[in-house]
Amino acid sequence: MKVALAGLGVAAQVMYLPLLARRRDLFEVTDVCDLDPARAEATGRLTGARPHADPLEMLGRGGFDALVVLTAGSHGALVAAALEAGFAVLCEKPLAYSRAEAEALRAGPLRAGERLMVGYMKQYDPAVRRAAALLAGRAVRHLGVTVLHPTDEAQLAFARVRPSRPAPGALAPWLRADAAALDAALGPDAPAAVRSLYAGVVLGSLCHDLALLRTFGGPPVTVDHAAAWDGPSLEVSGALRRGRYGLRWHYLPGHPAYRETVSVHHEDGTLELVFPSPYLMNAPTVLTSSSPDGAAEVRAVHRDVSEAFELQLEAFHALVTEGTPPLTGLDGALADIVAAQQIIRAVAGPSVGGEARDA
Incomplete structure (x- = not known):
């Protein structure tokens, strides 16, 4: 292809x-x-x-x-x-x-x-696919996510990335289009900090966790609480179709490593996933499943070094050549945009307009 x-x-x-x-x-x-x-x-x-x-x-x-x-x-x-x-x-x-x-x-x-x-790509992570299979329709009581996010420079020190330096004239029309899209989403009077939180944090990073919500419990039904504070840090909570969720995202410039923990508490136990930095190819996500065996608790740990980005590319090949639907297409992406706007409305209140006002 x-x-x-x-x-x-x-x-x-x-x-x-x-x-x-x-x-x-x-x-x-x-x-x-x-x-x-x-x-x-x-x-x-x-x-x-x-x-x-x-x-x-x-x-x-x-x-x-x-x-x-x-x-x-x-x-x-x-x-x-x-x-x-x-x-x-x-x-x-x-x-x-x-x-x-x-x-x-x-x-x-x-x-x-x-x-x-x-x-x-986290939807294609073998740990996520295994967790979804283990969940197998069980009712989710609570899904919790904590992301500890150091600087991109700290995560990419090994990579020797060559920067792009486009001429201002080449970049300008794309920046204008981005600004117009943000105006439509949040209203033209939304504060710069709110626009940055929406584009850079919620749609730039936390959207991965909105996708995991869809994978394990369906998209958020409500956003009951959202707050942002210095850093930035962001916390969000609300209802799922069955159960509730809580998301916590922290930008920590001095933190030694990226870390993301997802805990899914269901009627028969708990599934916990610990994700490494997404830039470390073939680094395994660790899945720990806890379940009962009579009066005992059984804990199983799963590690798979298959690369999530590679599995995602395989799925794209299957979409193009065989028509196999992806895990996220237009409908899933639109659901995440709606959830992101609901989060920003809960954080910023009347300072936002546009689509977010009625999301």
């Missing part, structure tokens, strides 16, 4: 390009694009792919089957252009900043929702 990449930053350099090279049995990278022409040309020399500095020009030229969208910001406009041009799309989260961008995809040509996969 011939693929093109748009955006050659951290995700491309650390995860996608190495894994696509590893899986030459499934993929051929034919085109790469970055708004920094030098970054595109350097990547083209390394991969043998055609370099581009304009993603729309790359779509117009074609010559590939599918697009992997790894750009910063909202992805709604680029995903829409790719689907309209007839390409299947794997889009890194978030799909979009606004509900309007996502809903426009539903109205687009070529049954766009059936050719779109949104990249929540």
